[in-house]
Amino acid sequence: MPRTQKIFTSFTTGEISPRLTSRIDFAKYINGCETLENYTILPQGGVTRRPGLRFVEEVKDSSKAVRVETFQFSVTDAYVLEIGEKYIRFYKDQARLSSGGSPVEVTTPYLEADLFDLHFAQSADIMYIAHKDYAPRKLSRTSDTAWVFSTITFDPGPSFVDNTDLGEQVTIAAITGTGITVTPDSTEALFLAADVGRNLVSGAGRGTIISINTGASPDTVDMDIIADFPGTTLLVNEWELTDSPQAQLTASAALPVGNNTTLTLNANGWRSADVGKFVKVNNGLLKITAFTSVTVVRAEIITLLDSTTAAAAGTWTLEVESWTATRGFPAAIGFFEQRLLYARTDTQPQTIWGSVTDDFENFAAGTADDDALDFTLTGQNPIRWLSPKSTLSVGTFGGEIIISSTNDA
Structure with missing residues (x-):
């Protein structure tokens, strides 16, 4: 029986799975290959041998892993980055960039184990870099031999409403029920009037604070338990308050940006630990800079407020930075x-x-x-x-x- 040969004019399917070798009815079967190695498929259907590689320079330390990334500023200005443990070096036009006889290099905090968890995004001559264990960084270029690697100072960074840990042990009178008294172990005032309406949570346990008893020593609060608590003793760092202080807030000024203003509550609610936190009120953003009293703090205006109209409880929020060493950094x-x-x-x-x-x-x-x-x-x-x-x-x-x-x- 004569042997026939068939001409294949296109390989655009590339390699097909061994599970498809008998699927001659599959539309892409005719343009597929069982093996296609060291070739580049052309959009016209043909293939060409892949380009070879060129040895330019040995990396700084060949005993450690290195990551290679591109940095393209324009059509004519493109670079290759050699990213190794705690450094980045630069290549252009098939040569390593040097200055004064030494390789151009910037120092980074990234260890060898971190390199392949780095994520990159570039705009013009700035590359932004993210890793879950490090504050966001950026790599900036001003010329072939002038590069700066720096930590980004956001103006401002994002924030969110987080639970408040008061750092004290408390005892609850019962693990379930209504009007349950919560007593701090410390004799210092722990709860404030603006905590009424907030939830106290510990594990799966949750209760809403309904009143504060200021005549006690220390002050106690009563709560209605929504979900049973695991026990009556809540140790330090085992419980938190949710939400923001439940009090009316008034800002003394709505503008300009950078100006300091006074934030006043109509009930005791500020704590010294609130310094550095953010307040969102009347469509504006402020950063607390100084603690004056449990009803008054000073804050810098970050974005303009619509007005200085008093904001009712629940219409403004007290927020913390989203990206910190304890809360994590974006990955x-x-x-x-x-x-x-x-x-x-x-x-x-x-x-x-x-x-x-x-x-x-x-x-x-x-x-x-x-x-x-x-x-x-x-x-x-x-x-x-x-x-x-x-x-x-x-x-x-x-x-x-x-x-x-x-x-x-």
Whole structure:
């Protein structure tokens, strides 16, 4: 029987799975290969041998792993980054960049074990770098031999309402019921009047504070228990208060940005530990700079307030920085629709933060369309990566989801 030969004109399918070798009915079968190694598939259908590699220089320490990344400023200015343990070196036009006879190099904090958990996003001559164990950094270029690696100072960074740990042991009269008294072990005043209405939580236990008894020594509070507590003794760091102080807040000034203003509560609610925290009120953002009393603090205006109208309890929030050494730093990064995006910390593993439009180091949230934003994925696994295209692809430990903007007013 004569042997026939068939001409294949396209290999655009690439290699096909061994499980498809008998699927001659599969439309892409005819353009597939069992093995296609060291070739590049051309869009026209043919293939060409892949380019070879060129040895340029030995890395700084060949005994350790090194990561290679690209840094492209423009069509004519592109670089290769040699990222090793605690350093970055630079290459251009098939040569390592040097200055004064020494390789151009910047120092970084990243250890060898950290290198392949780094995530990058670049805009013009600045590359932003994220790693879950390090504060966000950036690599800036001003010339072939002038590079700066620095920690980003956000103005401001994102914030959120976190639980308040008062750092004291307390005893509750019962693990279930209503009107249950909570007594601090310390003789110092622990609870404040503005804590009435907040929840006290410990593990699965939860109760709403309904009153404060200021005549006792120390002051005690009563709460209605919503979910039973595990025991009657709540040790230090085993319980917290949720939400913000439940009191009316009045700011003495609404502008200008950078100005100091006084924030006054109509009930005892401020604590000295509130210095450095943020207050969102009347669509503005302030940072507490000084503690005056349990009813008065001083704060810097970060973004303008709509007015100095008194804000009722529940209409303003006391917030903490989202990214710290204790709460974790963002692990993923990307650009999308002129915003710098970060995602996932240890404390907020399903949250994505977006900067102010075209102001990548400003995460001041607000109500304007171009203000910073943040949102948390519901019912998703922790975020692993961000891939911005026409839509934002978000990879989680359980799968991928697509996020897109809307034109609705």
